[in-house]
Amino acid sequence: MNAAAATAAAPRNDRLLEVSGVSVSFDGFKAINNLSFSIGKAELRAVIGPNGAGKTTFMDIVTGKTRPDEGKVIWGDRSVSLLRMNEAKIAQAGVGRKFQRPTVFEDQSVFDNLLMALRNGRSAWTVLFYKPSDEDRARVVALAEEIGLETQLARKSGELSHGQKQWLEIGMLLAQEPQLLLVDEPAAGMTPAEREHTTDILKEAAKTRAVVVVEHDMEFVRRLDCKVTVLHEGSVLAEGSLDHVTKNEQVIEVYLGR
Amino acid sequence: MTATTTNPAFGPGRRKPFVMRNPSVLVFLACLAIFTVGVTILSEGFGIGVISTSFIKTLGKTLCLCLIAVAMDVVWGYTGILSLGHFAFFGLGGYAIGMWLMYERTRLIVAESMSNAALPPTPEEISSGIATQIFGVVGASEFPPIWAFAHSLPLQLLAVVLVPGLLALVFGWLAFRSRVTGVYLSILTQAMTLALSLYLFQNDSGLRGNNGLSGLQNLPGVTASQDIVSMWFLWASAFALGAGYLLCAWVVSGKFGSVIRGIRDDEARVRFLGYSVEGYKLFVFTFTAVIAGIAGALYYPQAGIINPAEIAPIASIYLAVWVAIGGRGRLYGAVIGAAFVSLVSTYFTGGQAPSINLGFYTINWVDWWLILLGLTFVLVTLFFPKGIGGLFDLITDRRSPDRHGADLGPDQGALREKEAEE
Numbered sequence: 136m137n138a139a140a141a142t143a144a145a146p147r148n149d150r151l152l153e154v155s156g157v158s159v160s161f162d163g164f165k166a167i168n169n170l171s172f173s174i175g176k177a178e179l180r181a182v183i184g185p186n187g188a189g190k191t192t193f194m195d196i197v198t199g200k201t202r203p204d205e206g207k208v209i210w211g212d213r214s215v216s217l218l219r220m221n222e223a224k225i226a227q228a229g230v231g232r233k234f235q236r237p238t239v240f241e242d243q244s245v246f247d248n249l250l251m252a253l254r255n256g257r258s259a260w261t262v263l264f265y266k267p268s269d270e271d272r273a274r275v276v277a278l279a280e281e282i283g284l285e286t287q288l289a290r291k292s293g294e295l296s297h298g299q300k301q302w303l304e305i306g307m308l309l310a311q312e313p314q315l316l317l318v319d320e321p322a323a324g325m326t327p328a329e330r331e332h333t334t335d336i337l338k339e340a341a342k343t344r345a346v347v348v349v350e351h352d353m354e355f356v357r358r359l360d361c362k363v364t365v366l367h368e369g370s371v372l373a374e375g376s377l378d379h380v381t382k383n384e385q386v387i388e389v390y391l392g393r
Numbered sequence: 394m395t396a397t398t399t400n401p402a403f404g405p406g407r408r409k410p411f412v413m414r415n416p417s418v419l420v421f422l423a424c425l426a427i428f429t430v431g432v433t434i435l436s437e438g439f440g441i442g443v444i445s446t447s448f449i450k451t452l453g454k455t456l457c458l459c460l461i462a463v464a465m466d467v468v469w470g471y472t473g474i475l476s477l478g479h480f481a482f483f484g485l486g487g488y489a490i491g492m493w494l495m496y497e498r499t500r501l502i503v504a505e506s507m508s509n510a511a512l513p514p515t516p517e518e519i520s521s522g523i524a525t526q527i528f529g530v531v532g533a534s535e536f537p538p539i540w541a542f543a544h545s546l547p548l549q550l551l552a553v554v555l556v557p558g559l560l561a562l563v564f565g566w567l568a569f570r571s572r573v574t575g576v577y578l579s580i581l582t583q584a585m586t587l588a589l590s591l592y593l594f595q596n597d598s599g600l601r602g603n604n605g606l607s608g609l610q611n612l613p614g615v616t617a618s619q620d621i622v623s624m625w626f627l628w629a630s631a632f633a634l635g636a637g638y639l640l641c642a643w644v645v646s647g648k649f650g651s652v653i654r655g656i657r658d659d660e661a662r663v664r665f666l667g668y669s670v671e672g673y674k675l676f677v678f679t680f681t682a683v684i685a686g687i688a689g690a691l692y693y694p695q696a697g698i699i700n701p702a703e704i705a706p707i708a709s710i711y712l713a714v715w716v717a718i719g720g721r722g723r724l725y726g727a728v729i730g731a732a733f734v735s736l737v738s739t740y741f742t743g744g745q746a747p748s749i750n751l752g753f754y755t756i757n758w759v760d761w762w763l764i765l766l767g768l769t770f771v772l773v774t775l776f777f778p779k780g781i782g783g784l785f786d787l788i789t790d791r792r793s794p795d796r797h798g799a800d801l802g803p804d805q806g807a808l809r810e811k812e813a814e815e
């Protein structure tokens with residue numbers, strides 16, 4: 136409880152997401168064990184940890200894919216609980232998620248992919264009668280320029296290269312205009328140049344919103360140059376700057392393996 | 394890549410009207426119109442009499458089957474829900490209209506026979522007379538409660554839409570809310586169809602058990618011959634198919650189409666975009682069930698009889714086979730599949746196909762047709778996943794990734810077929 140209180144030093148109204156005392160187990164295996172975590176409104180945070188530390192499960196809980204056995208997940212200014220909402224409602228509330236492997240709708244054009252992600256009405260009835268306005272189309276083109284796909288709008292996204300798909304998915308996330316972006320291993324399978332570009336995009340995005348990056352590539356995390364949370368066996372092992380946590384004896388033992 | 398920085402298609406300005414963006418819709422509607430006019434000219438009722446009335450009925454029924462195939466394509470080919478229960482909705486539509494047809498016709502007959510009596514019959518006597526006529530075959534002489542509206546054509550027409558719609562809404566709500574997907578959902582829909590069929594087989598189901606409803610080809614109060622009536626139904630079926638096709642094409646185009654195809658390809662991703670997947674599935678399921686009901690209401694008056702065997706699960710499986718052979722995910726593919734397979738099926742099972750004598754064995758097509766169909770289905774699924782409709786891609790050069798998202802490399806997101814070829 137003391138540890139949680141210490142990390143909660145930031146003023147309450149600056150907090151966007153607060154996860155407290157969350158536990159979840161699968162068939163007796165405790166994937167998340169009394170995890171507490173909070174993030175501010177415009178903050179970049181890296182979450183690292185060895186395989187099986189609960190990084191992805193943590194994201195699943197925040198996005199509503201997995202229900203925790205106990206604990207609280209409080210969101211936004213009005214302090215609503217995310218645990219009572221389904222995935223779609225949570226996404227509408229402003230949580231965007233990027234999966235590890237690029238998941239775009241391959242059978243559809245880049246334009247359609249982005250248009251679908253734009254922050255507009257989500258109900259079936261609204262969507263049925265939706266006509267893209269000039270603004271929406273301009274927004275899609277602007278997003279495509281931002282992610283370097285402005286010449287690919289008419290192509291089926293299945294024809295794009297791996298890197299381009301990653302960009303497209305990031306573009307779709309930006310189109311959603313989320314307040315919190317959860318990004319799972321964005322640098323996986325990328326060339327060094329692409330990694331640098333990814334770092335820039337994430338840093339830029341974190342100026343106006345909260346960004347949580349799950350990563351286990353230390354080099355990439357160092358480039359992000361942000362506060363780091365180390366997970367181990369489903370709970371927070373250490374938190375602070377990368378230099379701070381890498382000096383931590385326990386972290387060295389469990390993560391760096393030295 | 395030759396770069397055109399601003400593609401005019403995505404810039405501001407007025408969008409082209411719906412049909413101009415989907416030329417295949419116009420082509421289809423033109424073909425349907427030409428077909429209808431052509432059949433009218435060749436018909437016995439209105440034309441030179443080249444096509445027999447019984448074949449006109451076959452063609453009219455085929456149009457109804459095309460309509461339900463279009464609905465099936467929307468729910469399966471576009472949304473990815475392999476429903477094996479849409480023929481239940483088709484049958485319910487048929488029963489709904491059949492109840493009025495049978496009631497009204499029986500009423501006219503009963504009223505006429507009673508008018509010769511010395512005393513004018515009371516409404517109760519007429520009602521009892523109709524009930525005895527209709528339900529005598531299952532040993533009852535009173536109207537079951539579900540026949541309460543059978544006297545009214547508008548109410549039964551409403552039932553054509555409402556009964557399949559409500560059943561789909563309730564069933565879909567329960568199934569989708571519990572996130573039943575894939576093969577489990579298919580099994581569930583099949584169970585629904587089977588349960589409904591078994592229920593209707595019972596004599597006390599109120600719908601004459603395995604006798605079903607018959608004499609539906611006779612329109613009450615219409616003296617025109619079947620030559621004429623069959624053409625009326627053909628026109629109505631063609632109109633319904635055209636309108637249904639247009640409506641479905643509109644639904645699957647645009648952003649709604651994007652979302653449902655997204656659900657088909659990656660349901661979880663759509664959810665994380667903030668779309669309520671369950672709501673969309675429920676909408677599509679119910680919408681297509683209503684179309685199936687309307688198709689059924691037009692089909693059975695042409696068939697003349699409906700019984701619970703029509704609702705048996707095998708019918709819904711045929712439906713999936715038609716759509717698969719015609720080509721999923723394209724509405725004209727569904728139409729082609731349904732028309733082609735059901736007409737060929739009529740040919741082979743109708744005894745017109747000559748048997749092949751091999752000396753030691755005679756291939757009798759009535760028996761072998763199912764095997765031929767099954768073999769075709771397997772071959773199409775294995776070698777031509779796009780079906781007959783896929784042939785049009787050769788003409789129009791429609792691009793789509795053929796690799797079904799398969800990765801070539803050891804891990805996900807590795808080199809893909811397409812990249813390797815280039």
